[in-house]
Amino acid sequence: MDSTHRNTQERRLLDALAAANPSTRLQAALTAGTHPAPALVDALIARCAVEPDFFVRDMLTWALTRLPPDITVPKLCAEFGSDRAQARSQALHTLSKIGDGSVWPAITRSLLHDADDEVARSAWRAAVVLVPAGHRAGLAAELAAQLGRGDREMRLSLSRALVALGDVIEPALRSGLSSDDPAVRAHALATERLLSDPDAGFDPAVEQAKRLVALGPDRAEEVEKAAC
Template sequence: MVPINTAHRNPAHTRLLDALAAEDSSTRLKAALAAGTRPDPGFADALVARCAVEPDFFVRDMLTWALTRLPAELTVPGLCAELRSERAQARSQALHTLSKIGDGSAWPAITRSLLRDADDEVARSAWRAAVVLVPAGEREALAAELAAQFGRGDRAVRLSLSRALVALGDVIEPSLRKGFESGDPVVRAHARATERLLRDPDAAFEPDVDEANRIVALGPERAGGAAC
């Protein structure tokens, strides 16, 4: 966890920091709102640290907003340090916040291990951050890395991966073609669903993936017979 800087703390700082850790979520939400409404560099470490442990989604979102109100040179180093945390929420929320800040200096911190994190929420946050921060010259390599995970997780995870790939644009086409040629029907279906989203963002996502899951469950011969 990022250490909280206690230097130059005045009574107002102390009250706000205490409120960020209050039992009542509405108190914490108001404190995060106050921190963003009156940005103070002295709160940067405390806001980053609170992101790692805050249980309420709305408070976490407000903490992220408060961090975006501070200079990136103050927040990005601490957020990047959180990406090495053993706490999944610390990694996930730091990635989410980095995606909102959009400072390209954070790109080197988006490692392969984060893009393939065992925790689905961390991985999803890493995908979203990566497509925001990736330099133009590395977009195709990122597409290949993301596409290597076709077939991962449940529908929500797969849709997140597809949306991240689609956000990269036409550079994903070589990775899609590789997915089409996979021996795994779930991978092929996920690649096809992603291609449809690339061509038409309003296209349905589920059918091919559901059909592939049915093929895996029944076996190709039985699935084919059932369709006749």
């Protein structure tokens, strides 16, 4: 294929990525992933930052994973400095799918504690995938410091991230279990239960944790022993 024809095709694809119809954008992202072209990487990343449709965003991520990591990874990491929350969130999500461990130093504390819930959730998921073994305990402490944050979905995401780290989270959970905030204690206890029994389900674990927290530490210990 000559360069003129290739440039024309790429121009049409870029136009389709910005089309009003989400089906057209979805097809364009699919085409970009089916026939990966490094020349499109900037446009794909830029589209991730503004794309309103979940399915199109997911296809954009897939298209980016089809390109060489040495091209995509630095550009995605550069999105961490964006003022647009979706740009940060989608870059983190895409990097978690690429799975390049060299990204770990760029997953900063500020991203893990980002004020935007979706960015923070994306950072937690990416961090769990990318963290080196020697940093797992430190990551567990950063995540456990946010126990009690947000709504049900936010807390579920945090519990899943913590449980994915395994037994290394147990010391980090202890501070949450002794917190003065009942919401933090309940979240820590529910996470502890999920760690020991992943099939228990988050909502039952939370409800049981709330009951135990309401009883107080002494009465809760009696109930726990009776249940064993």
